[in-house]
Amino acid sequence: MKKERLLITAWSISFVVLFILLIFLGFLMRIGQAEMKKLLLADFYSLMTLHGLGMTAVMFSFAFAILWYLISTRFVSLNIRIGYLVYFTLLIATSGLTIGILIGKFGPGWFLLYPLPFKSGTWLSWSAGVTIISLIVLGLAWLIGILHLLYRLAKEFGGFRNLLGWQYLRKKEVEKELPPMVAVATISLVPALLAFIVGAVMLVMYLLQFIDPEMKFDPLLLQNITLFFAHTFVSVTLFCGVAWVHELLPEFTRRKWKTSKVFVYFWNATFLLILIAWLQNLYMDFIEPGAREFSGQILNFLSAIPATIITMYGVIVQFYHSKIKWNVIPLMFLFGVAGWAIAGFAATVESTISVYKVLHNTMFVPAHLHTNMLMGVTLFFLGFLFYFFCEKTKGYRGRIAKVGFWFFIAGGYGFVLMFYFEGFSSIPRRYARYTGIGIKSMHDTAVQLSQLSVFFVIFLFTGLLIMCFSLISAFLKTERNRISG
Amino acid sequence: MAKLILQDVAGIIILAGGLLVVAVVIFLIITSNKGQDHSSDKNKFFGTKDRYFWASVLVVVCILFLSMSLLPNRRNRDKADEVVTVVGVQWDWLMAVGQSNQKPDEFIGKNEISVPVNKTIKFIVTSSDVTHSFAIYNKSGVLLTQIQAMPQYKNELEYIFTEKGKYTILCLEYCGLAHPFMAGTIHVN
Numbered sequence: 001m002k003k004e005r006l007l008i009t010a011w012s013i014s015f016v017v018l019f020i021l022l023i024f025l026g027f028l029m030r031i032g033q034a035e036m037k038k039l040l041l042a043d044f045y046s047l048m049t050l051h052g053l054g055m056t057a058v059m060f061s062f063a064f065a066i067l068w069y070l071i072s073t074r075f076v077s078l079n080i081r082i083g084y085l086v087y088f089t090l091l092i093a094t095s096g097l098t099i100g101i102l103i104g105k106f107g108p109g110w111f112l113l114y115p116l117p118f119k120s121g122t123w124l125s126w127s128a129g130v131t132i133i134s135l136i137v138l139g140l141a142w143l144i145g146i147l148h149l150l151y152r153l154a155k156e157f158g159g160f161r162n163l164l165g166w167q168y169l170r171k172k173e174v175e176k177e178l179p180p181m182v183a184v185a186t187i188s189l190v191p192a193l194l195a196f197i198v199g200a201v202m203l204v205m206y207l208l209q210f211i212d213p214e215m216k217f218d219p220l221l222l223q224n225i226t227l228f229f230a231h232t233f234v235s236v237t238l239f240c241g242v243a244w245v246h247e248l249l250p251e252f253t254r255r256k257w258k259t260s261k262v263f264v265y266f267w268n269a270t271f272l273l274i275l276i277a278w279l280q281n282l283y284m285d286f287i288e289p290g291a292r293e294f295s296g297q298i299l300n301f302l303s304a305i306p307a308t309i310i311t312m313y314g315v316i317v318q319f320y321h322s323k324i325k326w327n328v329i330p331l332m333f334l335f336g337v338a339g340w341a342i343a344g345f346a347a348t349v350e351s352t353i354s355v356y357k358v359l360h361n362t363m364f365v366p367a368h369l370h371t372n373m374l375m376g377v378t379l380f381f382l383g384f385l386f387y388f389f390c391e392k393t394k395g396y397r398g399r400i401a402k403v404g405f406w407f408f409i410a411g412g413y414g415f416v417l418m419f420y421f422e423g424f425s426s427i428p429r430r431y432a433r434y435t436g437i438g439i440k441s442m443h444d445t446a447v448q449l450s451q452l453s454v455f456f457v458i459f460l461f462t463g464l465l466i467m468c469f470s471l472i473s474a475f476l477k478t479e480r481n482r483i484s485g
Numbered sequence: 486m487a488k489l490i491l492q493d494v495a496g497i498i499i500l501a502g503g504l505l506v507v508a509v510v511i512f513l514i515i516t517s518n519k520g521q522d523h524s525s526d527k528n529k530f531f532g533t534k535d536r537y538f539w540a541s542v543l544v545v546v547c548i549l550f551l552s553m554s555l556l557p558n559r560r561n562r563d564k565a566d567e568v569v570t571v572v573g574v575q576w577d578w579l580m581a582v583g584q585s586n587q588k589p590d591e592f593i594g595k596n597e598i599s600v601p602v603n604k605t606i607k608f609i610v611t612s613s614d615v616t617h618s619f620a621i622y623n624k625s626g627v628l629l630t631q632i633q634a635m636p637q638y639k640n641e642l643e644y645i646f647t648e649k650g651k652y653t654i655l656c657l658e659y660c661g662l663a664h665p666f667m668a669g670t671i672h673v674n
Contacts, residue, residue, distance in 0.1 A: 041662045108661075119614050119661070123661045223635070316509065323517065334513065335510065346503075349495055349499050350495070357631060358628050417656065428661040434665070435665075436665045436666035438653055
């Protein structure tokens with residue numbers, strides 16, 4: 001277990017440092033939009049690209065690392081070399097992305113929507129190649145890591161179908177209990193695998209066009225591929241977090257969370273729905289077949305049902321009358337699931353086609369994304385970090401951590417609320433400045449909400465730093481105790 | 486009292502949903518200290534699960550049925566009173582009345598155009614370089630409708646302007662450096 005602890009400690013420290021740096025990039029963007037400091041357009045868009053690509057890469061990697069750690073220490077041994085391969089590849093790829101984007105000014109946005117990476121003329125030509133190669137290398141490492149993890153789990157639990165829980169559908173008594181975390185991790189990582197394979201195809205096509213600019217591809221095909229890859233990828237990061245909530249939360253509520261037939265039905269339905277949620281992003285391409293628009297809306301509506309019934313309801317049952325001794329860890333898990341619920345509900349409303357046409361590509365989109373990733377996934381990460389670093393010192397019971405947590409919640413929800421208000425005010429997304437909007441009321445609303453947003457980011461940042469201080473204190477105390485024996 | 490627009494309705498529904506989630510969280514924290522027999526609590530909750538599931542399905546089906554009738558992009562096909570060709574190009578909108586068969590990079594159009602009020606206008610939208618989004622705003626800054634402008638493809642958007650005045654076109658799909666400055670104008674007479 002020492003090797004696994006060392007790996008996750010290194011990964012945790014890297015994650016916290018990178019995460020804070022990437023938040024800072026987003027902070028600079030909001031300052032630019034708030035007209036508090038003038039940013040060059042090229043600088044804004046390279047910050048935007050690195051913030052988006054960096055966050056999605058770093059967050060998925062850390063989600064994978066947490067699953068790796070918990071699975072390897074509780075259920076089945078994993079090859080530590082593969083763990084280190086994924087970790088070091090993340091560091092190398094992040095360096096490549098930083099060079100390509102900050103120095104090369106590569107700024108097509110984290111989606112890399114075709115054919116923009118090849119059409120701008122404003123970023124250095126080599127920057128596209130460096131970014132694409134960094135992403136391909138990272139994707140390959142993730143593929144290897146996921147395949148290894150799924151292979152070892154399948155071997156331990158008697159096959160892939162058992163990982164999906166199908167043995168519960170056939171028999172009342174099963175030979176080996178399937179931990180909920182393993183089921184949810186499988187249901188998260190298999191779509192991730194599919195997304196990375198599709199993403200790899202996309203990146204190879206981009207690399208071919210980078211090498212031979214005369215080569216061209218169908219933009220509609222690539223838009224479909226990009227959106228499937230990107231949306232599935234961020235969804236899976238969230239569901240990985242839900243997986244370890246299933247494992248760790250019961251230690252605080254002292255209530256078991258068991259796999260059952262109902263659990264298996266709903267999570268298998270979620271597995272399919274993760275794979276189709278991306279369809280709603282294509283409503284504005286009216287050349288898409290009409291059936292796809294209808295089916296996209298229907299399936300997006302239905303996708304809310306399994307998630308709310310089995311997980312959110314399950315969380316309510318965990319907490320209700322639990323006589324829990326409240327500390328930051330269950331608070332973080334509870335609020336993380338709440339963030340997911342709010343973001344999911346907002347997305348379901350938006351997936352109504354008639355609403356989508358007036359909210360699509362406004363600031364509503366970052367509102368949904370940041371509610372999920374900041375007020376959902378990040379809280380799952382923080383819950384794990386406190387669990388891991390403070391387990392021996394019980395530092396998660398301290399007041400400092402709670403103060404930091406409440407600062408984070410207040411700042412975070414204030415921050416995302418500004419995005420929602422901007423979305424409802426039809427403010428476009430990805431505008432470096434609002435001076436080009438010829439409607440004064442729109443410009444003023446956008447700038448004022450951005451300014452408020454900056455204030456909330458400072459609050460959120462303060463909360464993060466307070467919690468980091470608490471984590472560092474706990475880590476140092478544990479190390480001192482370990483050394484003194 | 487100002488009339489509620491679709492964005493307002495969506496906003497109210499979403500904020501109400503958010504407040505409901507917050508209320509549940511507060512409820513769980515407040516009631517967590519009241520200890521009861523754990524198994525009876527669990528049974529009580531799981532007993533309502535089936536009812537909750539069928540209630541959810543019913544609500545979803547009703548909302549779906551109601552919202553499908555508002556599908557914007559399939560109405561009035563082939564019944565346009567006027568056709569406007571639009572080509573998005575980094576970083577400008579080129580527009581001309583009538584359907585053009587020219588290639589997008591050879592198309593000649595203007596950044597401003599006039600169309601009649603209370604008539605169905607069909608915009609045939611494409612791009613000559615990267616994907617843009619053709620979005621129409623009224624003078625109050627409310628987004629009325631939008632459609633993607635994609636290279637190699639033509640999207641059709643039908644819209645009826647019910648008020649005279651000046652409308653602004655903005656690009657909503659990030660298309661490069663001057664994306665925030667890509668604007669056009671529609672005069673409705």
